[in-house]
Amino acid sequence: MPVLAALFAAPQAWALSIFTCEPEYAALVKELAPQARVSSATTALQDPHHVQARPSLISKLRRADLAICAGAELEVGWLPMLQMKANNPKVRDGQSGMLYAADHVDALGKLDKVDRSMGDVHAGGNPHFHFSPERVQSIAKAVTAKLVELDPAHQSDYQANLADFSQRWSEATARWETLAAPLKGKKVIAYHSSFQYLFDWLGIDQAGDLEPKPGLPPTTGHLAQLLKLTESTPIIAVIYTGYQDGRGAQWLGQRARLPVLQLPFGPGGEEADDLFQLYDTNIRMLLETLENKDV
CATH class of the missing domain: 3.40.50.1980 (Nitrogenase molybdenum iron protein domain)
Structure with missing residues (x-):
């Protein structure tokens, strides 16, 4: 003792x-x-x-x-x-x-x-x-x-x-860079600039933002403009994260027939215990979307 x-x-x-x-x-x-x-x-x-x-x-x-x-x-x-x-x-x-x-x-x-x-x-x-x-x-x-x-x-x-x-x-x-190589040049619509660094690193183009202006929720008119964008632009997914309101993303995804991804934004949730798992999960989810979509 x-x-x-x-x-x-x-x-x-x-x-x-x-x-x-x-x-x-x-x-x-x-x-x-x-x-x-x-x-x-x-x-x-x-x-x-x-x-x-x-x-x-x-x-x-x-x-x-x-x-x-x-x-x-x-x-x-x-x-x-x-x-x-x-x-x-x-x-x-x-x-x-x-x-x-x-x-x-x-x-x-x-x-x-x-x-x-x-x-x-x-x-x-x-x-x-x-x-x-x-x-x-x-x-x-x-x-x-x-x-x-x-x-x-x-x-x-x-x-x-x-x-x-x-x-x-x-x-x-x-x-990660080797694994995510197929994502380079692909286009997404995302909520805010939450994943700007991820997209910049992997060469993904955020072609549209669910927010009409930073901090403002999606409006019907803005979502209609994004829907028109999807008709002429090969978008692979609509992306948002857990603390953001997903209704606009779901609305757009359903009408444009696009996958809607809620990517984890930080470690500590069910999908990512640490920073390594956070990157693993986000890249895996993006690649799975790409594999399931002919773009």
Whole structure:
């Protein structure tokens, strides 16, 4: 018993408390710091643009040594309030315990000017970096550097975990690119720009958007225009994700006789436990659609 007590009392490696805004960063942290206490403000079935500052989230952020979020204004509608209520100096903007992925990658879709007529757009670009293998590698390096800064006693552990993850990720990326080669040049209609990085990486063309403007739900007139588009353009699927309203996608899919895919948007659901499974699942579902459709 004294031996067990000593073991439980011994300091644990990677014992940082880490708060993430999205599940993809929780999954990444678990690769890099498997013993950390990790929480996520959202799940793969929640819209990361809109989160309530619930007491449970306030409590988690208050205890956090490090917070990791996408940035690029994705959390601008709720994170500042959460930071204020948590009253944790370590995870305020500009402090050592606050890391934004957007600060470490180049975003697609950056805009010089933004006004309300453009809808719900991000001047800093598309914040859904986790569907870009190259950007995931860059973010993993930035997170590891931050872990070492906050917990230098376990520097060798973090660096070894990064090396292991990077090797497995590079090998998986090469496999995914070979597997997904038949998707290059294919056209889809999708909801929002949620999968912009995935499409850009795989060479898929998002020929139409279910939203008439970013942040606005599909209208009857807009769906009619998309239906007309499908008559002249070889679309392989209509795509949306779990937190988006699928009624417009289903309406269009039924009338255009197109497959409708609800692709998983993040790890943690039934279809994807981690980042590797997330990529595996999305590519598999897209390929199955292609195999079942003569385009």
